[in-house]
Amino acid sequence: MAQAAKLCRPGVIAAYPITPQTHIVENLSQFIADGELDAKSVNVESEHSAASCVLGSQAAGVRSFTCSSSQGLILMSEVLFCIAGMRLPVMLVCANRALSAPINIWNDQQDSIAVRDAGWIQLYAENNQEAVDLIIASHKIAEDPKVMLPAMVCVDGFILTHGMEVVDIPEQKDVDEFLPPYNPPYKLDPKNPMSFGLLGTPDVYLETRYAIQKTLGDVLKMIPTVGKEYQDKFGRDSLRLIEEYKTDDAETILIAMGSVCGTIKDVVDSQRKQGKKVGLLKIVSYRPFPKQAIKKALDSAKNIGVIDKDISLGSDGALYSEVKSVISSDKKISGFIAGLGGRDIKAKTVEEIINLSEKEENSCRFIDLNKNILWEEFKTI
Amino acid sequence: MKKEHFQENCYVSGHTACAGCGQSMAVRIVMNTAGKDTIASNATGCLEVFSSKAPESAFGVPWIHSLFENSAAVASGVETALVHQGKKEGINVIAQAGDGGTADIGLQALSGMLERGHDVLFVCYDNEAYMNTGIQRSGSTPFSASTTTSPSGKHSTGNPRPKKPMVEICAAHHIPYSATSSIANPKDIEIKVKKALKIKGPKYLQIHVPCPLGWRSDPSQSIDVAKKAVETGLYPIVEYEYGKLTKSRKISSPKPVSEYLKLQGRFRHLLKDAKALAEVQQVADKNIEYYGLK
Amino acid sequence: MFSILAAKPKSSERNKTGSWRSTKMPRLLKKECINCGLCAYICPEGCIEGKDKNQYSVDLDYCKGCGLCAYICPKNDVKMVENQPQGESKEK
Numbered sequence: 001m002a003q004a005a006k007l008c009r010p011g012v013i014a015a016y017p018i019t020p021q022t023h024i025v026e027n028l029s030q031f032i033a034d035g036e037l038d039a040k041s042v043n044v045e046s047e048h049s050a051a052s053c054v055l056g057s058q059a060a061g062v063r064s065f066t067c068s069s070s071q072g073l074i075l076m077s078e079v080l081f082c083i084a085g086m087r088l089p090v091m092l093v094c095a096n097r098a099l100s101a102p103i104n105i106w107n108d109q110q111d112s113i114a115v116r117d118a119g120w121i122q123l124y125a126e127n128n129q130e131a132v133d134l135i136i137a138s139h140k141i142a143e144d145p146k147v148m149l150p151a152m153v154c155v156d157g158f159i160l161t162h163g164m165e166v167v168d169i170p171e172q173k174d175v176d177e178f179l180p181p182y183n184p185p186y187k188l189d190p191k192n193p194m195s196f197g198l199l200g201t202p203d204v205y206l207e208t209r210y211a212i213q214k215t216l217g218d219v220l221k222m223i224p225t226v227g228k229e230y231q232d233k234f235g236r237d238s239l240r241l242i243e244e245y246k247t248d249d250a251e252t253i254l255i256a257m258g259s260v261c262g263t264i265k266d267v268v269d270s271q272r273k274q275g276k277k278v279g280l281l282k283i284v285s286y287r288p289f290p291k292q293a294i295k296k297a298l299d300s301a302k303n304i305g306v307i308d309k310d311i312s313l314g315s316d317g318a319l320y321s322e323v324k325s326v327i328s329s330d331k332k333i334s335g336f337i338a339g340l341g342g343r344d345i346k347a348k349t350v351e352e353i354i355n356l357s358e359k360e361e362n363s364c365r366f367i368d369l370n371k372n373i374l375w376e377e378f379k380t381i
Numbered sequence: 382m383k384k385e386h387f388q389e390n391c392y393v394s395g396h397t398a399c400a401g402c403g404q405s406m407a408v409r410i411v412m413n414t415a416g417k418d419t420i421a422s423n424a425t426g427c428l429e430v431f432s433s434k435a436p437e438s439a440f441g442v443p444w445i446h447s448l449f450e451n452s453a454a455v456a457s458g459v460e461t462a463l464v465h466q467g468k469k470e471g472i473n474v475i476a477q478a479g480d481g482g483t484a485d486i487g488l489q490a491l492s493g494m495l496e497r498g499h500d501v502l503f504v505c506y507d508n509e510a511y512m513n514t515g516i517q518r519s520g521s522t523p524f525s526a527s528t529t530t531s532p533s534g535k536h537s538t539g540n541p542r543p544k545k546p547m548v549e550i551c552a553a554h555h556i557p558y559s560a561t562s563s564i565a566n567p568k569d570i571e572i573k574v575k576k577a578l579k580i581k582g583p584k585y586l587q588i589h590v591p592c593p594l595g596w597r598s599d600p601s602q603s604i605d606v607a608k609k610a611v612e613t614g615l616y617p618i619v620e621y622e623y624g625k626l627t628k629s630r631k632i633s634s635p636k637p638v639s640e641y642l643k644l645q646g647r648f649r650h651l652l653k654d655a656k657a658l659a660e661v662q663q664v665a666d667k668n669i670e671y672y673g674l675k
Numbered sequence: 676m677f678s679i680l681a682a683k684p685k686s687s688e689r690n691k692t693g694s695w696r697s698t699k700m701p702r703l704l705k706k707e708c709i710n711c712g713l714c715a716y717i718c719p720e721g722c723i724e725g726k727d728k729n730q731y732s733v734d735l736d737y738c739k740g741c742g743l744c745a746y747i748c749p750k751n752d753v754k755m756v757e758n759q760p761q762g763e764s765k766e767k
Binding site: 086087146148186193194195196198200204207208210211214215218 | 676677678679680681682683684
């Protein structure tokens with residue numbers, strides 16, 4: 001991931017260490033120290049300042065990169081909204097991790113889901129190859145003069161960040177051809193001294209939000225196009241709205257994001273061997289949310305099971321709610337909360353989810369709960 | 382026609398500051414002294430609100446505001462980007478904030494900026510409370526001032542705590558320059574901005590800027606009020622270089638603090654309270670001794 | 676798609692704050708002026724200009740009537756007088 005970021009030639013990198021993101025920053029710092037990357041690294045005193053620093057450097061016309069995780073991303077959240085509102089195409093890699101309390105360094109996707117409304121493009125990688133591809137490819141969309149929105153590539157903490165995989169790292173020359181130098185339509189410049197970050201009164205604020213919403217709608221159309229361009233150049237179709245895995249004739253389709261999709265694909269393969277018509281719909285682009293593509297992909301399905309590694313407490317899993325709002329009412333749809341705080345989602349868990357999805361409708365069903373540590377009243381053990 | 386002795390007007394009319402605003406006066410001097418080859422970042426606050434209501438801006442230099450607490454961090458990013466582009470030489474980077482955006486919510490980002498050694502001048506416009514939200518107490522509110530969140534009353538003589546010594550906190554980072562100034566002597570602002578911008582590295586300048594609305598003083602007395610703050614010893618005008626106090630503006634015969642307090646509604650409750658008044662006098666006396674103002 | 680994202684430099688000049696002025700307005704007497712420039716230097720609005728003795732003027736389109744120019748003038752050559760809302764604005 002650090003290699004992919006380096007290939008994009010960021011001029012300013014500002015990040016604050018947090019597990020499991022740390023080695024991305026460490027590696028980038030080493031690249032700079034070794035003279036392999038011509039960039040300035042700012043060792044900020046917090047994630048809030050990391051995001052603020054790249055806000056400033058991107059506004060000054062330099063491609064800027066940051067990465068974070070969990071509490072760090074949430075500490076940044078105030079700035080994240082601002083970066084999008086100021087239309088600055090900052091690049092962020094989020095090593096997905098659970099949120100406190102209790103403090104937990106392991107993977108789920110609550111952190112990035114919690115900032116889904118910030119106006120960022122949010123892409124979820126299934127594996128490290130996709131992470132590399134999405135980092136490079138998303139720059140191109142984010143920096144398009146008609147887009148100018150930040151992009152967040154979400155990678156499951158530990159599972160991807162600390163996983164060892166063989167990954168094809170593109171050649172610098174090819175990346176340079178694919179991704180031209182950053183040339184923004186506006187920046188802080190004494191030769192053209194504009195003011196940015198204005199006070200938006202009720203007369204103008206609504207339109208600023210409308211503009212971002214429309215632009216994210218345009219991004220929905222651009223993702224397949226730029227994805228194709230990336231595929232032509234590098235041979236992989238990682239940048240796409242969704243991936244349909246054996247969904248064509250599937251009666252039961254699971255929907256998920258990120259690394260769990262690898263496990264689900266294995267289960268789909270083995271169940272297909274037993275003659276069961278199951279498939280997987282992987283969401284790559286969560287923001288913008290590809291409603292039409294999802295609707296179409298679920299055409300044949302009778303039963304739908306959505307796996308959320310997050311929960312909007314007091315409501316449902318985020319992905320479940322959004323998918324449910326898209327599909328027709330004749331389909332059976334269930335929402336499952338699984339894998340929070342690093343709880344393993346095993347093949348057996350996925351099989352259970354398939355069975356439950358076929359049996360009856362569920363919403364917000366927690367999978368793999370240990371009832372031995374749940375009580376009606378406060379207790380210590 | 383040359384408008385005044387500044388080369389270029391970098392902060393112009395049409396902003397919506399209150400009449401007699403000390404901050405607006407100081408900003409004009411800071412911006413015009415720095416000149417057009419300057420990029421400014423700004424914290425949320427009065428200045429940001431009265432200077433940049435969409436679609437207009439009073440600034441003639443490139444200017445950026447994003448949040449309350451991050452002016453120093455944004456300026457750090459701007460400066461780093463300029464260094465990366467090889468454009469830093471000849472361009473000043475100035476971070477601006479009010480006292481809340483400096484001493485309270487912005488302190489961490491400011492400390493980080495100073496510690497990392499960015500070539501940025503941080504200017505704190507100190508009007509000694511959260512004026513933009515309606516005169517709430519900040520860490521920079523002086524002892525015994527009545528604000529909406531430290532009101533005077535039967536059981537209170539106003540703000541119970543002394544003012545946070547920001548100029549020393551910044552100086553303690555052993556930065557090249559940390560100083561105070563005041564609209565009491567407007568030319569002093571220009572001299573110090575010029576001096577600071579000649580130095581490479583992080584600089585801190587805190588300017589005392591009376592707020593007629595929040596201090597309940599007469600707009601036409603803004604400069605007079607600021608003068609009395611200096612002349613009583615309640616607002617020491619000092620300079621620190623690399624952590625050491627190198628200059629302090631002398632006040633040979635300090636005025637009694639009541640001369641300052643009586644001009645402002647925020648201190649009115651002290652005037653009939655001899656004990657409370659004596660305590661404020663002690664603050665001035667301590668300043669005079671501590672900063673060597675005599 | 677974009678909406679308002681940035682402002683042009685000095686675009687606040689469109690906003691005529693002189694209408695805020697309530698009770699008093701400055702009158703430059705132009706008798707004792709020594710061209711020290713302090714009135715123009717300290718004006719929080721930046722609406723005083725001039726370069727020669729007794730040649731300074733106040734742009735009442737912006738003046739909010741704070742009276743700091745009268746305070747700072749070392750020669751007492753600026754007087755605060757009753758506000759006259761009409762007829763005093765200098766052409767821009």
